[in-house]
Amino acid sequence: MNSVFRHRKLASAVFALVFGAAVLTGCGESGEEPSPAPDYGARLAGAPAPLASLYEQGNELLSGGLDAYDQRISSLEGYPAVVNVWASWCGPCRAEFPHFQQVSANMGKKVGFLGVNSDDNRDAAKTFLSTHQVPYPSYEDPDKSIADSVDATFGFPATAFYNADGELTYTKSGPYTSNEGLVADIRTYALENDAG
Template identity: 35%
Template sequence: MSPDVRISNTGRWSLAGLVVVLALVVAIWPRGGDESDAPGHSDVMGGNTAASAVERAPGDTDAALAGPRAAAALQPCPTPAPGAAGAGPLAGIELGCLADGSRVDVGAALAGKPALVNFWAYWCGPCAKELPALDEYARRAGDAVTVLTVHQDPKEGNALAALAEYGVHLPGVQDGAGRIATAVGAPKVLPVTALIRADGTVAAVLPQPFDSADEIAAAVSEYLGVAT
């Protein structure tokens, strides 16, 4: 066999190896969603799973968020009753309030009353449809149930802009690291709603979007025994 033939065969094997490598790269490359906007996330149920180690993005300082907070005009976060102490999985978790940046001891703030905790993110389509229904439910429930939203992405400024666009003014906390979701055992999908008993224990974790205030009221009645 001539040297030219041997070189040609070697070239063919090299090309075949390159094709195999390229095929493997394509097979494991992330698909779906806007990966540049939500790094480390994967699309599930129309949303992405939070996978960050930071509570909020470095650029989202209090000064930078002053304007978006004013535009969103959110309700203040719940505060602990005198002498209240957190219990259950949320005890000791402290996060920033979306309304004003103040620190909130979530477990203590929710202690003593049934609570609905809703996990969402600004890029989650089903969340955008669910939040107005949740807002309506909160007005209906009044003081019977504490409703708290939890933003699951580090980009707090984007959350405030989204809430202003939706016209939703619910109290909420910023949790880009997913500490509350981890504590209650929420699956890595959005939206998710956790129903918390007055004693701080978890009654239910519901990985589903709600379409109406009536659906939310039915879930609260079923799992918390509160008619609203």
């Protein structure tokens, strides 16, 4: 009787393993290729020259620190700018990234978008960007000098807004939870003198 019980138990275990493997194998194969991530940058084709130059470096992690960042902001004069200060280890930063992907693709012909990857590991940031692509570049900020220059002093994420004259008008601390919230702040703080 002991032998019969062991055989049934063994047969049940083997069946469970085989069935489980079949189910797991089928989970990843629906017969369809996964849909590709949206190409947010393609929606910015035809952007004005200063913005087009910015978006040519989309999804890149740029070095150069505060000096390179300041030069870039100066090169956008005539266009307002929105700067997202983020880190790959920051959960709220990761959660708000889709809003920046979508809003930058929709408003990027009128407003310059930049990222600042602050207080982060370069490899971790590049890995994050490989799965969360944005149509604009991010500047590396390992010493937080760029974050400090835009008053992102209360943690991450933070979003800085510049008007078309290149003046910092506002820095929001904390994440955006909707596209509408981000768009409202862009209209208020970056496009403040623009009817659009």
